[in-house]
Amino acid sequence: MIKKITLFLLFVTALAAGGYIYTAKQVDQYINQPLQLDTPQIFTISSGTSFNRVLQNLTESEMISSSDFAKLVRRFHPELTQLRAGTYLLESGITLKNALEQFKQGKEHQFAITFVEGSTFNEWRDILQNTPYLEHKLSGLSEAEIAQKLGIQNKKLEGLFLAETYHYTFGASDFDILQRAADKLQLVLDEHWATRQDKLPLNSAYEALILASIIEKETAVESERERVAAVFVNRLNKRMRLQTDPTVIYGMGDKYDGNIRKKDLRTPTPYNTYTIFGLPPTPIAMPGEASIKAALNPEDSNYLYFVASGSGGHVFSKTLAEHNRAVRAYLKQLRSNQ
Template sequence: MLKKRFLGLMSVLMAIVLASVAGVLWQTKAFISTPLSLQTPQLFTVPSGAHYHKVIAKFEDNGWMASSIWSKFAPRIYPELTRVQAGTFQIQPGQTLAEAFATLRSGQQYQDEITFVEGSTFAQWRNQIQSAPHLEQTLIGMSEAAIADALGISHDKLEGLLLPETYAYDVGDTDMALLKRAARAMESTLKQAWQQRIEDLPIETPYQLLILASIIEKETAVASEREKVASVFVNRLRRGMRLQTDPTVIYGMGDQYEGNIRKRDLRTPTPYNTYVINGLPPTPIAMPGKAAIFAAAQPAKTDYYYFVATGKGGHQFSTTLAEHNRAVRDYLKVLKNQ
């Protein structure tokens, strides 16, 4: 009789224990399955050495979740919650606690992006970089020559030496690290283009190729025209003709340029005024993209020596000055009728 009572008592106790365990499991699962209180995506930084409990405490401080006794059971029942990685991650609205921790252990850190457009200048790059979110600023107060030296570039001016494209970066990356990537990308692109240049190209160095590419970049935004624009400048260089390209004049004018080029501007000597100087200007006048660089290396084979805007988004190319003058008159008529 006593044995039966003992076995019955043990059965009751076992049932209570099992029910308690089941309750803890159910409550803990419900706890980690509860969505965080987020209305918009939020960045969350896990410091090096941080663990589960520090993350939970930070979530609570941020108001993303309420304090719960079940948070103590979660890492024992779900040990994967303890394997968080250091870095900055983006937590999305609607994510549960378990999903948020999966993000923190994924290693897929949040990245921002910055896009430098073709034809932009280093001054414009600096302005973009200074306003870029989550990018550590180290260049403020440094001269362009000092930045070039830090990048291992042997020129005092960085115009043309950084490849314009979209760069993704981690939170906390430095502006200098970003420029190093752009410098390496340009070096690789320029090397490839130089190796693939046509045999009789009247360009002596890769840097001169970059100068020519920057002029092409500023002269046309029409992809199908780049090689023809390149051919005009290459043909002029072969014959010893001055390039006579307005973008170089504008660049040489600097802050004095107010939106229009006057006749006296074309006659005013500067190192960049290709209406006055022979050959190429001393440096690139902008950051050329890959397409312009390869157009400079592989220009079209044409007899063109002139081009002028049509007023309709493209250019009219001419072989002789007489043809060019007619094209100019046509362009002026279009402007007058607009």
């Protein structure tokens, strides 16, 4: 009798062990299934979402196949169940286990938003409004109201943010991006203002931003920035009008249709440097650090004029006669290319 009982217990134990091994194997097979993704996909876990609900969401999104053993993952692999809320990028070819480990470690996807040097605040607003996975807090606010929320005294925000690429995670807001861009601009401006050349015709760091924005709009050639800056600094020192087309365009606003006519050069606006002396009242675009540096450390030269060369750069001149010859050469090249 004892022998029979012993054999029975051994049978039950073996059966239980076999069942456990089979179940564990099925659970492992479930968590090691590759995600069904042709391309990388964004997946968000909201705060308070349970582990089982995450598995259900993955199933409903057709990223994984369902299994009766899904509910046993918590028992066999408790180390995979402590997931962090966030937004994740799931790459093609990874397994469910890889994804759960990613969720556990909280390796959220870093989104990126890029603002190009020379862009305007209105363009920034459009970019922010159309950027996904970003909370929109600035919609419907005026420029002055946004400035107030950012703690910026200027009611006009042109030029007060540093143009570059900013990374963010799910849950960040457009306000957060602007605050970071404003803080970064101030750091860069303070750094270069502290190391500026002596006797510049600039009364404040804000005026340096205005000049930097004009430089930004005038040239995209890195090697020309300090020379373009020198032209404007020399003209300011000689009390010559800056006569730079980008300021005319900015002053025209919505009236600009892609062409500047002679009447536009003669039409006064606060920004038209063909009709006003000195700098316009505000920046005309968002400058990059290179243009800020150039504005505060221009080239040591006597150039007073420049015109497009027709090959991507500019021809610089020290006298009006030289400049007029360069203009005629440029116009001749334009006609020959037509």
